[in-house]
Amino acid sequence: MSKENIQLLENESGAKNPDKPVILVFVGNYLPGYKAGGIIRNIANTIDHLSDGFDFRVITKDRDLGDTEPYGNIRFNEWQEVGNAKVYYLSPEVASLKGIKTLLTHTPHDIVLLNSFFDPLTIKTLFIRRFSGIGFKPVIVAPFGEFAWASLGQKYLKKYLFIKAAKLLGLYKNVIWRVSSEFEKNDLIKEMNIKSGTIHITGDLPIKNIPDFLSQEPTLSGSDPHDLRIVFLSRISREKNLDYALKVLSKVETNILFDIYGPAENESYWKECQSLIKQLPNNIKVNYLGNATSDQVLRIFSQYDLFLFPTGGEAYGNVIAECLTVGTPVLISTETPWRDLNNDGLGWDVDLEKMDTFVNIIQEFSSLSSAQHSEKRRVVKENIQRRLFDPFVLSSNIQLFENQLPEFKK
Template identity: 45%
Template structure:
């Protein structure tokens, strides 16, 4: 524990942060962690870019180049022209802190620069924690593989991972980290991603499913960043195998434009019983309400270290049809949805066709069950304890 009245200061580096949202899960993870853990003991100081993912202009609502209070934390928005190694080093050296918290393994400016500072500053004694955010899953490592392999080799030669504590969100991610970096298990601590506390608890929501008749089309949603990792093209190919009448709506930022062009080609070839729309990006506060208007969330992702969007679908009462590349392995057992291997696309199509044949009353009963169950599924006090221990246990007086 910290000395009474003295907070543990956690200097946090993240490529993207609030008020941005296009960076996806990592932004929500850090926001939620700060909301749950900022108290009389822990205090977060966040360094991030001054603009959202893909934006050419900085946020209009923030002060750039200096510390400012934001809710129950402090944020330093780095201007794009000041993201050099020397600038990052200056922030580390001039900002009092007890722990440095990194939120990527491969981010050049917001992870590699701080690690190089630690390498060059032999006297730097603050412990470092690194959360890879799913970057070591086999599918994630295949993206830009040559560059990643080169950096991992350089990192091993320079011992950049020496004495680092790695945060894994699950046993699955812990194994991925251990296998990719060949590090000892003792350097990996499991602290699950935490749910949002900005919205009412799932059980307190009064979300009504869309009005349906027996003849209504099944309403299917895909909501995520549009990139190969999220596997939208596979989702489209699944729908092409279905026989039921359905409406397919896609939400999310077009992170990879060539990949989106490929998906558009696939969409244009869908059979006539499928109607589709691209509905643009979604503000975080609107996600749950949007999910509530759909019968099914189709998300055959190549990998998620947590999957905030999955939690939000469940908290809206919308069942999820998911790949087996996430920690959400018990969806079917808990009657929250279905989990299938990506090697069996026909199985996904069969689930969709079967679900389309359920009555409006059966769909409403399933939604009601998910809403009732999700409060217990998403809100685990032991996860908060694990996240707190991730930091508190690193201080000398607690070792």
């Protein structure tokens, strides 16, 4: 990076605000991207809720997950305002050890927040921290469910070898870990063999401003009013279990409209799913509707009767929270922190070993009248507020950062 660019970097990043600690956030993909899923929404929601007390500066790649071309509506390699944060979009040549070291050195900050255990930005930052000799502020690492077996089991040998190498090199020595639940905490301890005292559990913050259109009754143009409208919205990858959802629907006898949204990031797995779709009975109509951008997700969920998401594992499940926010009940696996949903009138969480239970719930749910579906939506919208806006969730996120700052330590 040239001297001119370094000077520009220092000028644009701005002087450190004495009233707001600066959180320097590294994440592989950020807004306007959407293909990385919940990690983007989690960071954006956190920034929206905490920006009054903290100054967030996000360093990310200049393109969406899996894309070969950069975004067309941003400036590269310079700071710019995006929502309530300043964001620096790295071009490939700047996303090097040298480029990241320059950013770390010339961007005032109090805490470094690394999102994802395996992302190259996390690895490079920790490598610089371990071997460059430059002084480092406290580091928080948020794995986002990467140690759940449904995720870790994909390309396991490669991940296993990296974990072993990272331990030997001490890349993660003296970091603070941020997880979303006891489930994720236990997975992390099991794989990394770390002390529980270094792990901070925070709830994931919900979307801060819910659009006005969500007060309207759902409509889906072109759909048969007698069909139960079910949606699957997620990355199409093996750990998200779209194939399981299709196998469930193959046993359902009522009329179903099943719409699928999400990037088909695993081509061979998507071909398996397409084969299952071709084998479905005539009462199951399936549409693949492509990607859904972040600003489309809530409106999409509002148009369906049910979200079918038998995921293999979620650290939190932002997509579940977004769906419930609009009043659409969910039918999910027990491999998420979202449990006892039926007791709160929010839907159902079912063990993946009990496929027939998934089938029976859909059969029974499809028999409800329009009035009963409307009442179900009202109950979901009302009851989800208690879970999403639990004061502990906000306070735990604030404490995650305050606990790393000298002025808050006893």
